[in-house]
Amino acid sequence: MSERLLVLVRHGQSEWNRRNLFTGWRDPDLTALGVEEAKKAGARLKAEGYQFDIAFTSLLSRAQKTLDLALVELGQVGLPVMKDLALNERNYGDLAGLNKDDARVKWGEEQVHLWRRSYDVPPPGGESLKDTVARTLPYYVTEILPKVLQGNRVLVSAHGNSLRALIMVLEKHTPETITHRELATGAPVIYRLKADSTVESITDLAG
Numbered sequence: 001m002s003e004r005l006l007v008l009v010r011h012g013q014s015e016w017n018r019r020n021l022f023t024g025w026r027d028p029d030l031t032a033l034g035v036e037e038a039k040k041a042g043a044r045l046k047a048e049g050y051q052f053d054i055a056f057t058s059l060l061s062r063a064q065k066t067l068d069l070a071l072v073e074l075g076q077v078g079l080p081v082m083k084d085l086a087l088n089e090r091n092y093g094d095l096a097g098l099n100k101d102d103a104r105v106k107w108g109e110e111q112v113h114l115w116r117r118s119y120d121v122p123p124p125g126g127e128s129l130k131d132t133v134a135r136t137l138p139y140y141v142t143e144i145l146p147k148v149l150q151g152n153r154v155l156v157s158a159h160g161n162s163l164r165a166l167i168m169v170l171e172k173h174t175p176e177t178i179t180h181r182e183l184a185t186g187a188p189v190i191y192r193l194k195a196d197s198t199v200e201s202i203t204d205l206a207g
């Protein structure tokens with residue numbers, strides 16, 4: 001019987017997460033804590049008995065490195081890995097590199113919250129979550145989902161907002177409820193899909 005297993009993991013803490021900077025398509029490395037989070041994600045999955053047939057990640061180092069470290073813990077170095085821009089973090093445009101607290105002082109709490117969590121308000125020069133869904137969803141539908149439905153056990157290492165874009169569809173969030181869906185660094189979320197591609201069960205390995 002097919003498992004139809006899909007595991008999503010947000011990369012471990014990056015240097016810019018630690019420094020509280022908008023990151024988007026910029027490419028900072030993991031911190032020491034981020035490395036530990038990535039290893040812990042792999043170890044947790046291994047301890048729960050998970051193994052994978054294929055993995056997907058973005059073109060950004062923090063997601064790729066998280067995947068590599070998790071695969072070492074899983075004893076699965078050499079697993080086929082597909083890398084694609086479609087899984088990159090939401091492009092934060094002109095906000096990239098700015099401190100999130102400084103931005104709140106400059107533009108106000110409410111405006112910054114709209115840029116960070118609203119569905120359809122893009123940051124200046126960047127992508128809204130709606131734009132990110134438009135970028136990531138076609139890739140999910142054409143590349144990732146078919147693998148899951150064929151019975152491959154699939155691991156995806158990506159980013160807070162590119163994964164929230166997929167989670168919006170998987171968990172059937174509305175533009176309002178998705179604003180409250182947060183994703184911790186290095187915390188795998190495990191989905192079992194039905195044959196019709198809807199979600200049968202969700203297990204969050206956070207904490």
Ligand SMILES: O=C(O)[C@H](O)COP(=O)(O)O
Nearest residue numbers: 021022023024089116160
């Ligand atoms: O790109 C970033 O800054 C982070 O990865 C996600 O940031 P957010 O929680 O502000 O959307």
